[in-house]
Amino acid sequence: MTTSQEKHKLMVIGPSGAGKTTLLKVLGMSEASPCKTEAVCYSSKAVDTPGEFFEIPRFYHALITSSTKAHLVLLVADPTRHVRFPSMFTRAIRARSIGVVNKSDLVSEDLLLKAEAELRRAGVSQVFRVSAVTGEGLEELKGYMRACGVMDQPVKTEPAPGPQG
Ligand SMILES: Nc1nc2c(ncn2[C@@H]2O[C@H](COP(=O)(O)OP(=O)(O)OP(=O)(O)O)[C@@H](O)[C@H]2O)c(=O)[nH]1
Ligand SMILES: [Mg+2]
Numbered sequence: 029m030t031t032s033q034e035k036h037k038l039m040v041i042g043p044s045g046a047g048k049t050t051l052l053k054v055l056g057m058s059e060a061s062p063c064k065t066e067a068v069c070y071s072s073k074a075v076d077t078p079g080e081f082f083e084i085p086r087f088y089h090a091l092i093t094s095s096t097k098a099h100l101v102l103l104v105a106d107p108t109r110h111v112r113f114p115s116m117f118t119r120a121i122r123a124r125s126i127g128v129v130n131k132s133d134l135v136s137e138d139l140l141l142k143a144e145a146e147l148r149r150a151g152v153s154q155v156f157r158v159s160a161v162t163g164e165g166l167e168e169l170k171g172y173m174r175a176c177g178v179m180d181q182p183v184k185t186e187p188a189p190g191p192q193g
Contacts, residue, residue, distance in 0.1 A: 037075050037097055038178045039123065042104030043111040044079025047130040050160040051104065052076055055170065055179070068094050073178075083111075088120065098123040100176045103152055107135045107143035118151030124176065127155035128169065133162045 038057050040048035049065055052058035057074040068090055069076040075094050081087040095101055101123045105111070108131055118125040127147030129140055144155045156172070158165035173179040 036099050036178055037070075037073060038173065039075040039077070039095055039098035039101045040104055041077050041082050041091055041095075041101060041121075042079065043082055043106055043109070045109075046079065046104045046106035047160050048079070048102075048104050049076055051102070051128070051130060051158070054160045054163070054166065055173070057179075070094075070097070085114075092120050092122065095122040100173065100178045101125040102128045103147055103150055104128045104130055105143040105147050107131055107139040110142065111146070113146045113150035115149055116151045125152055126172065127152035129155060129157045130160055132157045132164055133159040 038052070038055070040052060042048055044064075049058070049060055049063075052074050053060065058071050058076060060069065060071070060076065065076050065078040067078060068081070075098055077091060077094065081091050101118075101121050103113070103118065103125055105113070105127065107129055127144065127150070129143045129147065132140060140157060144157075147155050154172075156165055156169045158169055160166075170179055174181055
């Protein structure tokens, strides 16, 4: 049985080197160091997946099965390298999916648009542009994640009490 806590996981899927593990880390969803991800990796808040599982169709079943544990899937594209996304890939995924074009710090508008078009081909209707390195676009993405319940609301700090007496 899946508990509600297990269900509130963020999952990342996308080509090798797209920055999935780095993104999870900067979003505060994983402690893992961004080195090569070799297997599907579950943590308390996230499901990280190896790029090869997206690039080699015989591994799709592992992504589909793991997606049952996720509440939100980020389909991550790397605009520095053209990778074809399977048409309507998201139909097989068992959770809400959105697109993320990462590495927005590295490429021109033209390449960002191409990566976004690939994500839309894969079936996402919403795409965020971010850079896991500069932080660009991350606040918008976090806002979406909060609305989906996969990230806690920011803690409101009370104003410090004034001097007593
Ligand atoms: N410039 C730039 N580099 C990035 C960004 N995000 C990740 N990287 C770099 O891209 C490389 C790959 O990042 P990872 O997070 O390991 O990529 P991954 O998608 O998890 O790769 P696999 O585990 O092999 O599937 C690392 O050197 C990161 O520092 C980004 O937004 N901008
Ligand atoms: Mg990784």
